[in-house]
Amino acid sequence: MSTPRPAIQVAVVMRKERVPGAAARWQTWRWVLDEVVAHQTSFGDAPRRLRQSEDGERWLYPGFTVELFTDDVDGYLLNLTTDKPCWFVLWRMEEEASLADEPLARPVAVSLSYVDAGRWLDAQETVEQVAAPAEVLGWLSAFVDQHHVAEVKRRKRPESFRSLSDRFGNPASVSTTKGKPGGPHG
DSSP states (O other): OOOOOOEEEEEEEEEEEEOOGGGGGTOSEEEEEEEEEEOOGGGOSSOEEEEEETTEEEEEEEEEEEEOOGGGHHHHHHHHTSSSOEEEEEEEEOSSOSSSSSOOEEEEEEESOHHHHHHHHHTTOEEEEEEOOHHHHHHHHHHHHHHOOOOOOOOOOOGGGSOOBOTTSOBOOOOOSOOOTTSTTO
């Protein structure tokens, strides 16, 4: 029987804010990732509005599980070795309003892996990041230390030893002898 993967429970806070400056002509409001926090039982399991004012809203989305996978250690290592290791959150706008009068930004997934974030971005998803706290980074670092295996560097063969080919991929040869005397140029 396999052991369970390391995991933590988190909640995502999304913020609706006014768009400043001239860009407000086209769009007066925008949604952004505000923070990722450790899940608490008092959050419950349903999304809820935390605050609403004339300047915007904050919504809490509880119940996300962030699991660590041994085959994604390189993605975690990439995150840990940046200047600002972070959470990656994939979110989408609702098609139709479900909890409020207007459609909300809804988090879909949370990860600590650069590989996950890259895959989501390649799929044209909205992905934002926010700094991860020191205790989460310590947990992630311990996992990476335990499971990361450095790739064996292979010696690159010098270019002079590579076989020659023409632009069509056919074998080619180079001669160091000059043209034959008496030929068309001699």
